[in-house]
Amino acid sequence: MSRPVSTYRVQLTPAFGFAQVGEIAGYLRDLGVSHVYLSPILQATPGSLHGYDVTDHSRIREEFGGAKGFREMAELLAAQDLGIILDIVPNHMNTTNAQFWSVLAEGPASPYARWFDIDWDGGKVALPVLGDDVEPVVDGDVLRYHEHVFPHPGHYRLVDWRQGPGYRRFFDVSSLIGLRVEDPEVLFATHEVIFWLLDEGLVDGLRVDHPDGLADPRGYLERLRARSGGAWTVVEKILIGEERLPEDWACEGTTGYEVLNRINGLFVDPAGEAPLVELFTRLTGQPADFRPVMAEAKREVIELFFGAEIRRLARAAGCAPAAVAELLAAMPVYRAYMAPGEPPPPESVEIVERAAAECSPAVQPFVQQVLYGPADVITRFQQTCGPVMAKGVEDTALYRWFPLSCLNEVGGDPDLFGVPVADFHAFCRELRPHTMTTLSTHDTKRSEDVRARLSVLSELPGEWAQAVSEWSAAVSFDPRLDYLAWQNLMAAWPISAERFADYLLKAAREAKTAISWIKPDQGYEQRLRDFAAAAVKLPVGEFTERIDAFAMANSLGAKLVQLMMPGVPDVYQGNEQTDFSLVDPDNRRPVTFGRSPMSRWDAAKLAVTTQALRLRRRLDPAAPYTPILADGEAAEHAIAFARGDDPPQAVAVATRLPVRLARRAQAEEVQAGEREMCLGWGGTTLTLPTGTWRELLTGGLYTGRIPLAHLLARYPVALLERHDL
Structure with a gap:
């Protein structure tokens, strides 16, 4: 193994x-x-x-x-x-399985009753499928209701779909039933x-x-x-x-969302926060603070989706459902890590009490149950925190509050503009050596290259605002959605009207401000598709072309950092070259593996990925991480580190905040891009560890103190391997 x-x-x-x-x-x-x-x-x-x-x-x-x-x-x-x-x-499986069929037929007497986390209140499991006046029909030994089929006779009861199921499920998906793998x-x-x-x-x-x-x-x-x-x-x-x-x-660690968000922040300019938030609030009417938007969204999804879970928890704790709902809405994390039968860890107590401080005094009895009560309450509360966070934040609030949507990622803070280099180095030095790192997954809201383009907007808020003003004057639809549409149309360009409309339809349904998955509106949805068809005909691609030199620098920099930092790097299918995908199912489209590069960006990203992955096979995964600081007036634009013992075996160097770097060269036109980036380094240098180093992307040999304008003359990144070992 x-x-x-x-x-x-x-x-x-x-x-x-x-x-x-x-x-x-x-x-x-x-x-x-x-x-x-x-x-x-x-x-x-x-x-x-x-x-x-x-x-x-x-x-x-x-x-x-x-x-x-x-x-x-x-x-x-x-x-x-x-x-x-x-x-x-x-955690779960689909309800259309032989074991659950047995439970529906035989009830608690089924040999598989222990498989599932079922609420046997009333002696029968509630199945939330009823939605109209059509009556279920007995057909031999089965009961049919629309597309649903159940054993007949059976030990269950059909209830209104809004009521929620009599079993733990995956988030709000009633067709995915929770498993009791603790057995x-x-x-x-x-x-x-x-x-x-x-x-x-x-x-x-x-x-x-x-x-x-x-x-x-x-x-x-x-x-x-x-x-x-x-x-x-x-x-x-x-x-x-x-x-x-x-x-x-x-375990060795996580799948890497906390890494993704910190890498993303390296390439976001904090100076863009105020103008982008002002633009967002002016266009959408949303508040300038994300927190109330998140709190409202969590309260809404609790009321919409989690009534069955709230009632079950309240019954077990002997508390009012309102108190349970209030504390769940205030929880800041997906789990508080308390184990029944053990004293709650101080950090867990702090998390729960911090949440309770935002609530009314009526939650205090439930707080005591969550921290010190029976096992069922402690466990079930934690199992419910995750779905509320996921549905409230990931699948609702992030579609309502989006001044810069590259920050709206799973586990991310959309109001955290930028990660300082020093903070990133400190984070890397604490990482578990075999944890997974990632930039894109099947669940990310946008691919890494879409985010690379969006990050550039943090350096060009004025130019971006002007472009959005021109496009909005030509085509508009829903103020709560349009600004998200312009960001994603620009960043995923080129994109078909059909793909764009499908994305916007999902975004609107997740936002739940005009339509939702359970509240469709055919008229709104048709107007949305008409908007998408008109929007893709505007010259949005011209703006994309203007910023792509900078987006490419962000993309290659993020890729190199992820592949060379501590951890086990994962490449999501197709992302060894450029990929401009949006949220699923868009990011799960078929991939042409091994395709020939279609652009300079494609070729450069493939070269960076290949050279870094091959170097990682020659490098101990637990190799020490050592920050390298640039010296000079443009030092803030570099992120550099070495990997390996003394002497280290590898050095990675990436450019950050490339627009401001280019402007250091006093370029007359921003789109001039790459040449000005190189000139912007001025006399800034980087001192390599002792020895001779080969730059793997260009083949050049380097030693000692190097001008970054020279090292990064061909690519905005450099990957060096010790040549004299």
Whole structure:
């Protein structure tokens, strides 16, 4: 079992299964990755494009090639010295499965009743499917209601879809039912295939989906580590602000959203905050502060989606539902890390009490239950915090408050403009050496290159405001949506009217200000599509072309930093070259692997990615991280660090805030770009560690103190490897 040095995420679909992954093995090996990181492989809902809706844990998905196809793929990958990382889903499965059918038919007497986290209040499980006056129809031994089919007779009750289910679910998705993997029998049954793949050496590591949904993440990870033989494991844990992963979780780290947001901040100019927030508030009518928008959104989603969860918690705690809802809305993180039967950690107490301080005195009895009450209350409260954060912030507030939408990422703070270089260095020195790092995932709101373009706006707020004013005068639709539309149209350019409209439709539904997933409006949606069709005909691409030299610098800089900083870097499929994708399903479109570069940016990004990944295979993942500070008047525009023992083996150098750097050269026209960036360095220098260094992108040899104008004359980044070892 080998530990990954780097990974490449592949989204499996019925059209791109194991055989197709095997076909790109040589390409991935040449790219330099050590492991292929696969989306979920177990049997899922037919046609599923993501695989998180597992229906049968005992089978590898037939649409991908089944067990035979997996083994053949593994052999092809192994022949290219590539291992496999699996994405696993312990928290939930789709409700259309044999085990839940048994529970619906037999109730608590079913041998599978222990599998699911069911509220047996009233003796029957509530199924929220009723939505009109149509009556369910008995058809032999089944009950039919529209597209739904249930066993008949059965030990369940159909209720209005707004009521919520009688079981824990994934967020607000009633078709995904929560699993009780804290039960050893359920753990083994749902991980049987995963364990034999590990036992046979066909898999080297695991990515654990949504650990916050589990009753006991710490205990689950301990059992997983013991049974997996210590396989490399990372968790999809969203950390907010300065929050850190608990030290007692048996895993290597997270999937990297906290890394993504800090890298992103390196390339955002804090000076852009005031003018961009002013532009946003003037155009949208939203407040200048994100916090009240977030608080309101969380309260709304609790009322809309989580009534069943609130009632169940209130009943268990003996508290008023209003108090439960109020404390949940105030929680600042996805989980407070309390374990039943143990004194709550001081940091957990501080988190809960900080939330309670924002609430009315009526929440205090519930606070005591959450901190010191029965196990069911402590556990269920934490399992509910994550869905409220996800739906309230990720899927609502971030679509309402967006002065600079590259900041509106999972786990990000849209009102945090910029990350100082010193803070980033301090963060890197604390990172776990084998945690995952990333820039794009199947769940990011925008791809890394879309964000690279948007970051430039923080340096050009005046020019951006003028462009938006001109476009808005030509075409307008909904003030609450238009400004988000202009940002994403510019940053994802070129984009078809259909793709753009699909994105805006999702954004409008998530914002829930005019329409939502449960409140459609055909007239609004048609006007939205008309707006998208008209907007793509405007000269938005001219603005994009003007800033692309700077966006390319941001893109290459972010990529190099991510690939060379501590951790195991992941490349999301297709992002070794430029990718201008928006939120899913846009970012899960088919990828042309190994395509020829279509632009200078493409070629440069592919070169940076390839050289960095190949260098990482020659570098110890736990190699020390040492900041290198530039010297001179433009020093703030450089981020540089060394990796390796004394003497280090590698040095990475990237340009940041490229517009201001170009303006240092007193360029008459901003779009002149690259030449002025180079001139902007003036006499600023960087002193390399002792020895001779080869720059891997250009082949040049360097030693000692180097002018950055010389080192970065061809590319806005440099990757150097010690040449005299």
